[in-house]
Amino acid sequence: MPSVHVKPAAAGGAPASGALERSQAIVRMTTIYLGVGYMTYQLARGRIPPDNRTVIATLCVVIAIGSLLLLLAVLRWPQPNRARRILGTAHDYAAILVALIFGGEALLPIYALLLWTTIGNGYRYGARYHLVAVAVALLTLVAVGQLNDYVRGQPYLLSTLFLTAILVPAYGHVLVTRLYRARDEAMEASRAKSRFLAQASHDLRQPIHAISLYTACLRDTGLDAEQRRMVASIDRSLNSVSQLFRSLLDLSVLDSGRAVVKAEAIALDHLLNDIARQNAETAQWSGVTLKVVPTRSRILADAGLLGTVLQNIVSNALKYASGGPVLIGCRRQGHVMAIQVYDRGPGIAEQHLPQVFDEFYRIHAPGDRDIDGVGLGLSIVRRLTALMGLSVSIRSVVGKGTCVTVSGLPLIAAEPAGPAAPRMVSAPTVIGGYKVLLIEDDPLVLAATATLLESWGCAVRRETGMPGDGSEDCDLVLTDFDLGEKTTGSECIAEVRRRTGRQVPAIVMTGHDPEKVRQLTEQPDVVVLSKPVRPAELRSVIVAQRLTAHSTAEG
Structure with missing residues (x-):
């Protein structure tokens, strides 16, 4: 059977700073070992000045060990560390400086690593590191021009090295700056799209939610066969729209980076x-x-x-x-x-x-x-x-x-078998006479939800904000989350529970990210439903809440 497999990938577009340092440490070790190989080859061919061969041989050993230790440090402590980053940069430039001063004519190609290191710092760590790296590179060339006899006798060569060390990184800096600007614009456009999707999804969920509830009420009004077919068609269409909204909301949450694994x-x-x-x-x-x-x-x-x-x-x-x-x-x-x-x-x-x-x-x-x-x-x-x-x-x-x-x-490990499930009773017996405190600031949704609950036999008390006196006489709190005037559904639930002195069962219906609402509610026993809520889903949750409360009371 043909198949395709998708492996886990890092969330988000840009790598974390820790990943940058790990990448830099791996690249450093690779390039250093290539440089060590080149210097060892020149030593073996006798092309290094005799008085300086011990210095170059020692350099090969020191930088090989140093680059390995830096990589191991990054792997052991992957968090970004500015002191370690500075130490690594100093390690690189010191090694290049010693090679260019004591290597004579044969090690001048090491200059390529100077450019590599200078441009690489700018690409990885940003404009500030890039400017510092260019300054350090120029100081390195000044030292080489003074202490390398071959370079000191070649003023045009030294001028070429200086100009290259300035112009190449400068051009690279211009390109990287434009790239970062384009990236920032693209990210801002993506964030704007995510905000639009989230807001549009929320605003459209309210009327769709109300239509779904009214459709459920309409189904129970003694329709003939043709009318029931039309209501069923409306229901199917609403279900398709509901799934689309949920996909848009999921996408906006992922794009915003708010999704957290718990x-x-x-x-x-x-x-x-x-x-x-x-x-x-x-x-x-x-x-x-x-x-x-x-x-x-x-x-x-x-x-x-x-x-x-x-x-x-x-x-x-x-x-x-x-x-x-x-x-x-x-x-x-x-x-x-x-x-x-x-x-x-x-x-x-x-x-x-x-x-x-x-x-x-x-x-x-x-x-x-x-x-x-x-x-x-x-x-x-x-x-x-x-x-x-x-x-x-x-x-x-x-x-x-x-x-x-x-x-x-x-x-x-499997959980040991718990007590037997509570005896099931019929839904009408459970819901009939159930006292529901309904809190919703949208008049259309409030009326639709109340009509549906009353058709199921519930006794409904309607509120548009923080409940007033008498609201404590309820068996269930059913509330929207955002109620306007800086009031939330979780605050209303907490107030009702404070007045009654008991954990009144509660359900929150929201058009926002349900996981975020759960975190803001900070009450794990509160059920959070995502709008538009299917009437069958709402009834099932209410029945489950009632049965749980009934079982607890009997226990």
């Missing part, structure tokens, strides 16, 4: 079944059977980021499964676990496999049916797996199907 113990069975539940309605619309292979394995990973990875992979599989089954399973690979998603769709031709993880890449030939999406799902998967230190690969055979594998998930 590893925790995860029960794989719970995670995979949660993904299946989130996609059950989409699978039904697509005529696809979505199955999860049970597992008792536990892994160490970021639940939110890994969930986003699997959501994108499963969503992609459902789009192309063409009515065939989709299977989510795990495979142990030594001390790590791999998660695999199989589909029996039309498959992907081998020539397309290397590009499927590229942004906006879509496989579409004339006559193919239109597929929702813009080609961001798998590119987000690649970037998130790289961020988590995982790898992703894809295998596909035309006419038989496709398998996407996420590998490298560390296994941890």
Whole structure:
């Protein structure tokens, strides 16, 4: 089966300072050893002045050891270190100075390393280091002109060396400055794009969220068969738009560099079944059977980021499964676990496999049916797996199907069996009469959410900001995060819990990055849902909150 494998890569465009120093140490050792080889060859041929051969031989030993020690220091302590950087630069210029002074005519080609070192410092560390390096290079040439008998007798040669040491780095400095300016402009344009995507995604999520809630209310108003089909079509279209918004939000978070990996113990069975539940309605619309292979394995990973990875992979599989089954399973690979998603769709031709993880890449030939999406799902998967230190690969055979594998998930010991799950009761029994404090500053979303909750039998108290007196008489707080007037949903939850003296169950619905909202909420028991929220997902979470509270009360 043809396949392509994507290895983890460093997130972001520019290398870190520690990587620069490591790169510089490796280049230094390589060039120094080439220089040592050249000097040793000239010593062997007897071309070094006899009185200076001991000095050059000693120099070869000292700089070979010095460059190796600098590399080992960088590998041992990779953090940027200015003193070590200065020491390395001094090491380089001192070695070149000694070689040019005592090597006579035979070692003048070492001047090439002087230019290499001068330009390299500017390219790696910026304009300030570049100017200092040029100044040190000119001082080195002054010393060589005074102490090297051959150079002192060749004024035109010395002038040529001076001009080269000034003009070549200066031209390089101009080019590098323009390059940095172009890079900064490109990065600012990228940041502006990310800000636009995040803001546009947030602003459009609100009305889409309200439409989705009203559609759910409309479905329960005694429609005839034709009207139900139209409502179902609206629902499917809203689901496609919702997936697009989530992709745009994921992309803006990755571009901004705000994504942070926080590893925790995860029960794989719970995670995979949660993904299946989130996609059950989409699978039904697509005529696809979505199955999860049970597992008792536990892994160490970021639940939110890994969930986003699997959501994108499963969503992609459902789009192309063409009515065939989709299977989510795990495979142990030594001390790590791999998660695999199989589909029996039309498959992907081998020539397309290397590009499927590229942004906006879509496989579409004339006559193919239109597929929702813009080609961001798998590119987000690649970037998130790289961020988590995982790898992703894809295998596909035309006419038989496709398998996407996420590998490298560390296994941890299985958790001992806990108490039996609480006895399940019917959803109407759980939700009926449930007192919900609903906090939302958008009137349209507030009305839509309240209407939906009331259709489920909930008793709803509506608030547009910090709740007033009487709000403590509630079983659940359901709130937006940004409520205007410098008020957040987490502050409202904290206030209600302070008044009641108990941990009232709470749900936050937000159009922002849900992981960032979780961090700002600083209350791990609060559920965070990303707008637009599917009504079935909202109801499922409310039922789960109620059952958990019921089980705790009985315990």
